[in-house]
Amino acid sequence: MNIALLPGDGIGPEVIAQAVKVVKAVGNKFGHTIHFEEAPVGATAIDLTGDPYPDATHEVCLRADAVLFGAIGDPKYDNDPKSKVRPEQGLLRMRQKLGLFANVRPTFTFPSLIHKSPLKLERVEGVDFVFFRELTGGVYFGEPRGRNEQGTKAFDTNVYSKEEITRLARMGFEAAQKRKKLLTCVDKANVLATSRLWRETVQELAPEYPDVKVEYEFVDAVAMRLIQWPKAYDVLITENLFGDILTDEASVISGSMGLMPSASLGTENKLFEPIHGSYPQAAGKDIANPLATVLSAAMMFDYAFGLKAEAQTITDVVNKSLAEGVVTEDIAEGGKAYKTSEVGDWLA
Amino acid sequence: MNIALLPGDGIGPEVIAQAVKVVKAVGNKFGHTIHFEEAPVGATAIDLTGDPYPDATHEVCLRADAVLFGAIGDPKYDNDPKSKVRPEQGLLRMRQKLGLFANVRPTFTFPSLIHKSPLKLERVEGVDFVFFRELTGGVYFGEPRGRNEQGTKAFDTNVYSKEEITRLARMGFEAAQKRKKLLTCVDKANVLATSRLWRETVQELAPEYPDVKVEYEFVDAVAMRLIQWPKAYDVLITENLFGDILTDEASVISGSMGLMPSASLGTENKLFEPIHGSYPQAAGKDIANPLATVLSAAMMFDYAFGLKAEAQTITDVVNKSLAEGVVTEDIAEGGKAYKTSEVGDWLA
Ligand SMILES: CC(C)[C@H](C(=O)O)[C@@H](O)C(=O)O
Ligand SMILES: CC(C)[C@H](C(=O)O)[C@@H](O)C(=O)O
Numbered sequence: 001m002n003i004a005l006l007p008g009d010g011i012g013p014e015v016i017a018q019a020v021k022v023v024k025a026v027g028n029k030f031g032h033t034i035h036f037e038e039a040p041v042g043a044t045a046i047d048l049t050g051d052p053y054p055d056a057t058h059e060v061c062l063r064a065d066a067v068l069f070g071a072i073g074d075p076k077y078d079n080d081p082k083s084k085v086r087p088e089q090g091l092l093r094m095r096q097k098l099g100l101f102a103n104v105r106p107t108f109t110f111p112s113l114i115h116k117s118p119l120k121l122e123r124v125e126g127v128d129f130v131f132f133r134e135l136t137g138g139v140y141f142g143e144p145r146g147r148n149e150q151g152t153k154a155f156d157t158n159v160y161s162k163e164e165i166t167r168l169a170r171m172g173f174e175a176a177q178k179r180k181k182l183l184t185c186v187d188k189a190n191v192l193a194t195s196r197l198w199r200e201t202v203q204e205l206a207p208e209y210p211d212v213k214v215e216y217e218f219v220d221a222v223a224m225r226l227i228q229w230p231k232a233y234d235v236l237i238t239e240n241l242f243g244d245i246l247t248d249e250a251s252v253i254s255g256s257m258g259l260m261p262s263a264s265l266g267t268e269n270k271l272f273e274p275i276h277g278s279y280p281q282a283a284g285k286d287i288a289n290p291l292a293t294v295l296s297a298a299m300m301f302d303y304a305f306g307l308k309a310e311a312q313t314i315t316d317v318v319n320k321s322l323a324e325g326v327v328t329e330d331i332a333e334g335g336k337a338y339k340t341s342e343v344g345d346w347l348a
Numbered sequence: 349m350n351i352a353l354l355p356g357d358g359i360g361p362e363v364i365a366q367a368v369k370v371v372k373a374v375g376n377k378f379g380h381t382i383h384f385e386e387a388p389v390g391a392t393a394i395d396l397t398g399d400p401y402p403d404a405t406h407e408v409c410l411r412a413d414a415v416l417f418g419a420i421g422d423p424k425y426d427n428d429p430k431s432k433v434r435p436e437q438g439l440l441r442m443r444q445k446l447g448l449f450a451n452v453r454p455t456f457t458f459p460s461l462i463h464k465s466p467l468k469l470e471r472v473e474g475v476d477f478v479f480f481r482e483l484t485g486g487v488y489f490g491e492p493r494g495r496n497e498q499g500t501k502a503f504d505t506n507v508y509s510k511e512e513i514t515r516l517a518r519m520g521f522e523a524a525q526k527r528k529k530l531l532t533c534v535d536k537a538n539v540l541a542t543s544r545l546w547r548e549t550v551q552e553l554a555p556e557y558p559d560v561k562v563e564y565e566f567v568d569a570v571a572m573r574l575i576q577w578p579k580a581y582d583v584l585i586t587e588n589l590f591g592d593i594l595t596d597e598a599s600v601i602s603g604s605m606g607l608m609p610s611a612s613l614g615t616e617n618k619l620f621e622p623i624h625g626s627y628p629q630a631a632g633k634d635i636a637n638p639l640a641t642v643l644s645a646a647m648m649f650d651y652a653f654g655l656k657a658e659a660q661t662i663t664d665v666v667n668k669s670l671a672e673g674v675v676t677e678d679i680a681e682g683g684k685a686y687k688t689s690e691v692g693d694w695l696a
Contacts, residue, residue, distance in 0.1 A: 118575050119575075120466060139540065147541065153508070153510070155506060158505075159501065159502070160501070162501070191436065193495065193503060194504050197502035220592050223571070224596050227466050227601065246571070249572060249575065249597065252572045
């Protein structure tokens with residue numbers, strides 16, 4: 001197995017290092033030979049090469065069977081709307097060049113952490129849904145975008161083809177078939193032309209999946225219901241920008257934001273990353289929670305290699321670390337706070 | 349005072365009827381002569397005239413000093429992405445033709461209802477913020493929008509001018525000066541050209557309001573923080589689509605969705621409406637909660653006529669109805685459930 005490591009910025013390198021320990025341990029246990037190749041991305045790559053997603057990094061990703069990604073973003077590039085190179089551009093270019101059109105973001109709860117949810121217990125207990133966010137289309141990449149000549153007017157273009165919607169929607173339908181058989185198509189079909197194409201396309205596909213119940217909900221309604229009745233959802237599919245907002249909203253309801261993994265899938269390439277950010281304030285302090293990245297490695301064994309036992313082994317040991325309190329300060333709650341590296345060692 | 353009444357669809361007519369009773373009572377108490385003129389809008393207007401916002405209705409609004417609006421939307425027009433006339437088009441056309449560029453949506457709590465919040469008490473207690481959502485620009489109205497010839501591709505355009513951003517932002521700054529002096533500009537400046545113009549414009553205005561602290565946050569981060577730390581906000585300004593999603597998210601955190609009023613303000617015209625929808629399942633049953641519409645009438649006295657004592661009288665009587673349990677079934681909780689019309693009579 002060839003795994004590309006893209007630690008990125010902030011706490012990225014520290015959490016990736018722990019995932020590597022765990023992946024190596026799993027490789028030893030199950031007899032897999034695993035090669036790692038590391039490459040820079042984000043602010044780190046700008047500082048090194050001037051480019052947030054250098055060609056050499058892209059080559060490393062193309063050579064790999066899967067990419068393990070940390071986080072990107074550095075405050076020195078924030079709040080400057082005029083700056084020319086931004087770390088995020090690297091992320092977007094990477095998604096596009098690797099064809100990672102489906103961002104899979106599960107939301108589930110950990111019994112030992114559920115009391116940290118901002119929601120009342122009865123609302124979140126047993127929450128278990130997954131978003132399929134379209135990741136290489138929509139307003140993130142649509143043209144034209146920019147300013148008029150005088151700079152007094154700005155515009156962006158949201159654009160979707162039936163094909164882009166279809167391949168994302170099929171992933172959602174297939175996931176629903178293996179889960180609770182409910183698919184929610186999230187759009188703004190009462191306003192947007194793109195959303196009407198989404199709804200129409202999903203309606204056309206639905207008869208091919210007769211065992212899946214399909215619901216259509218407006219993005220504003222979902223923003224409410226995710227807080228009110230999160231247990232009502234199973235699989236949600238949506239476009240890039242709505243997915244950006246709603247998956248982040250969803251990520252805090254379980255109380256375990258620091259533990260939520262994600263996968264970004266394409267036809268050729270697959271990338272796995274924690275959903276938390278680069279958390280620059282904590283960088284270099286050996287205090288960041290590595291569990292989301294470790295669980296992303298579990299998703300990697302499952303989605304990239306079809307190795308469910310390996311994935312389960314990782315999930316099990318993460319649960320064990322939670323049960324035994326071998327955790328970082330963010331979730332230690334008065335118990336002993338372990339260092340990032342100590343948690344990684346223990347898991348491995 | 350000339351007030352246009354646009355009851356609209358579903359429970360709209362029932363809740364507007366109660367607001368009218370209350371407005372009349374306030375008029376009597378304070379010695380104002382109040383004229384009402386009613387006009388159809390939404391599905392109701394489509395059924396009558398084929399147009400969800402008929403010219404005659406627009407004339408009524410132009411003649412009035414303020415518009416009291418109920419709700420629009422009817423299930424018979426939903427889930428049909430190909431239908432040509434939709435009630436929502438009436439709403440959008442009305443906003444645009446009346447120049448209602450600022451949608452003001454407060455979120456606050458009622459002590460007697462806060463236990464209904466999906467959030468834990470310590471998170472919501474004392475929440476008090478207000479959104480200024482831009483309402484006549486952005487992707488709601490940008491051109492081009494539609495499909496390619498074959499119908500296989502759809503597109504929408506998000507567009508903002510500096511002028512549109514400036515007039516909305518100034519309202520936000522001024523509101524912040526009268527409140528907790530914190531303004532949060534919500535955008536997606538790491539991806540969108542329009543958002544970068546928003547951020548730039550707000551940065552340019554900020555020195556004119558030295559007493560206001562300005563923060564810039566990404567829309568996905570705000571979607572999280574509204575649930576995690578809603579008390580951290582004071583005034584939030586944002587573009588049309590982000591505002592649509594975030595104000596709906598915000599509306600459920602206080603536990604009093606059925607009570608939240610809103611104002612839509614322009615240079616010439618002003619409209620007031622409950623933020624809840626047309627709730628078709630409850631239509632005609634005399635069970636809908638009229639308090640959000642009644643509180644919208646309070647906002648009308650304040651924002652349209654500068655009559656603060658009149659507004660306060662309405663707020664006070666609403667608080668009294670809550671304290672004494674003269675409320676509809678949605679918030680009666682085992683106590684006696686009053687009818688919509690009974691609550692209106694009691695308040696008046
Ligand atoms: C950093 C940013 C460009 C990115 C996005 O908007 O997609 C992030 O918010 C995410 O969700 O991965
Ligand atoms: C009905 C719809 C067009 C409308 C909007 O998106 O603005 C509604 O959601 C609102 O927020 O008033």
